[in-house]
Every structure is written in structure tokens, then in C-alpha cells.
Amino acid sequence: MTAGARVTTRCYSPNIELHWSPSATGSEEWGVVSPALGARDWRGIDPLPARLSKGVKGASIPALYHWQRTIAPEWVWCESQAEKAEVMWLDFEGVFTKLWPQPFVICFPPEVSGAVSHTPDFLGATEDGRLALFDVRPADRIDERTRRQLSLTAEVSETLGWPYEVLSGRETTATINLEWLKASRHMRCAPPADALERILIAARDGATRAELLAIAAPQRPERANQWVDHLAWHRMIVFDLHARLENNTIFTAASTKEH
Structure with a gap:
């Protein structure tokens, strides 16, 4: 598994931005959130994980999931067992052929009251290149602050032209x-x-x-x-x-x- 990249978590402009590190170069790139940014070839960008944590506040056990829906099977980094279970479901459902863990950082300017930078859990791509964004949050871990963060992320994803889903556990x-x-x-x-x-x-x-x-x-x-x-x-x-x-x-x- 490729190590997480060092990606900036503050804005360079007065706008909401994405910051990522392409695997081809390893250097950081960024762009203002817009439909044009969402339409970029993210398969070509192939972002490195923005970070790899040791789990959430020590309460989660990180794991790797062997994703097989690409031509060359690869390991998908999961920050917790809850994430691993959701990745398994995405694998089973068969909609996405590529899954990037923690693909970029969303940087919010100070004017966005109460907002901090956020690293979404997964970016998925279908065989024909359509994208979708995912966060994994068990229902009992969604407090008011998290709810606002997820709401802002949904707005960002809508601007990019991508569906967004919060995965909160399966039966x-x-x-x-x-x-x-x-x-x-x-x-x-x-x-x-x-x-x-x-x-x-x-x-x-x-x-x-x-x-x-x-x-x-x-x-x-x-x-x-x-x-x-x-x-x-x-x-x-x-x-x-x-x-x-x-x-x-x-x-x-x-x-x-x-x-």
C-alpha cells in the first residue's frame, strides 16, 4: 500500500478547494471546487491517499481490503473495520471498478463558519469514468459537528457533479x-x-x-x-x-x- 501523501489542509484562495497528490508525480496539486474540476480525468490523476491514519482516536483498527474489480487487483486502505465492511459491500455491488481511499483534502476558507478541512473516505469510479464520493460514519458517531461537515461535503460533491453518500452500516x-x-x-x-x-x-x-x-x-x-x-x-x-x-x-x- 502506497504511503499517504503530505497534502496541505489550508486554502490558498478565498474559495473552497481540493488538494491532492497525483501518483504519477507525488507533488501536490489543487483546484477551486467547480464543475470543471469534477470533470477532470481522475483516473489519469490517480491520487495518492491524502493521509493514512492509525485509526480514529485509537478506537478503530485499520485494515486493507483486496479490491479485485480492477485489471490488476490492489489493496484498498481502510481506516477502520467499519470502512472495510463498507468497501466489501461496494465490491459486491459491482458498480465501481476503481476505489481510492482518502483521495484528497477539501479545504474550507475561514469564512465558512465552523468548517475545517475534511478528507473524504473514498472516491469511486465506474468503468465508464463516472465518479462518486463516500464517507463512512456509523450512525452513533454522527454528532452536530460531523453532521455539518458531511453536509458541506455533500454540497462540494454536488458542485463537482458527483453523487455523495454517507455509509452508516449495513444489516x-x-x-x-x-x-x-x-x-x-x-x-x-x-x-x-x-x-x-x-x-x-x-x-x-x-x-x-x-x-x-x-x-x-x-x-x-x-x-x-x-x-x-x-x-x-x-x-x-x-x-x-x-x-x-x-x-x-x-x-x-x-x-x-x-x-
Whole structure:
């Protein structure tokens, strides 16, 4: 993981600014927040993390997430386990192919009452280059000061022309299920063609996990665990993520079920 850059946290002008460090040069760049700045090729800029902290006030454990939606898999820095869980969900949802942690600093001029510089948690890019900005804040950690900071960040993101979302946690059982599936998301866990066909045919009208395992690998059904989990992660077969994943969980082929 590339170390965080030393990025200035004060304004050079009377305006709200972004400050970042392109990985190609490592030197700091900045610009006044505007639609033109938001339309820049941020894939080309490829910003280094504006900072890498040791966690929030010692209360969080930092982590790395192995992001695989780029051509070359890479590690995404997460400041806390809450961030890592949200990155996992973004990975699963499959909208973004690139994710930059702490990509820049938003610098607010003194006239913006009560505002301080803010480093958003993630900038995401889709395959066609559309961008979105994310902050991760558990609901119980959003006080009045944080609420104002997030509100100002939303205004900045709107000016840049990017969607902005505050991620405040997902349902616990669904997150646990996703953690389980994540281990089999790699292509090495994909089923061979004949087993894939058997699984998808069996799941057309719904089948339990135990039934799919037996159908996929009749002689050694335990071998098919990773195949079923791989297909579920990639949403080729779907199930109720909010119910505990067990052998009697019903899976349905995605082509026959909205998900």
C-alpha cells in the first residue's frame, strides 16, 4: 500500500478547494471546487491517499481490503473495520471498478463558519469514468459537528457533479453472509463448465444449498462449497442475504429472480 501523501489542509484562495497528490508525480496539486474540476480525468490523476491514519482516536483498527474489480487487483486502505465492511459491500455491488481511499483534502476558507478541512473516505469510479464520493460514519458517531461537515461535503460533491453518500452500516446478518461468500469470490473458486450448468439448471426453480452441492459434485459434494459461494458472490445465483446462510437456504438462478 502506497504511503499517504503530505497534502496541505489550508486554502490558498478565498474559495473552497481540493488538494491532492497525483501518483504519477507525488507533488501536490489543487483546484477551486467547480464543475470543471469534477470533470477532470481522475483516473489519469490517480491520487495518492491524502493521509493514512492509525485509526480514529485509537478506537478503530485499520485494515486493507483486496479490491479485485480492477485489471490488476490492489489493496484498498481502510481506516477502520467499519470502512472495510463498507468497501466489501461496494465490491459486491459491482458498480465501481476503481476505489481510492482518502483521495484528497477539501479545504474550507475561514469564512465558512465552523468548517475545517475534511478528507473524504473514498472516491469511486465506474468503468465508464463516472465518479462518486463516500464517507463512512456509523450512525452513533454522527454528532452536530460531523453532521455539518458531511453536509458541506455533500454540497462540494454536488458542485463537482458527483453523487455523495454517507455509509452508516449495513444489516448484521447480511454482512456476515457476505464475509462468508467473499472468500470464494476469486476466479480460482469458479465451478468448471459442467458443474456450472448443473447448478444453474437446478436453481431455476429454487434449490437448497445442500441440493446444489450434491448436484454439482455428486461424489464429493464438499468440493462444491466454493463453487456455490462464488456464484452467489457474483450474483449468478441469489438468496435472501438477510437470513442466516445454512444448508437449507434456497438459492435461485439470477435470470429468474430480481435481486
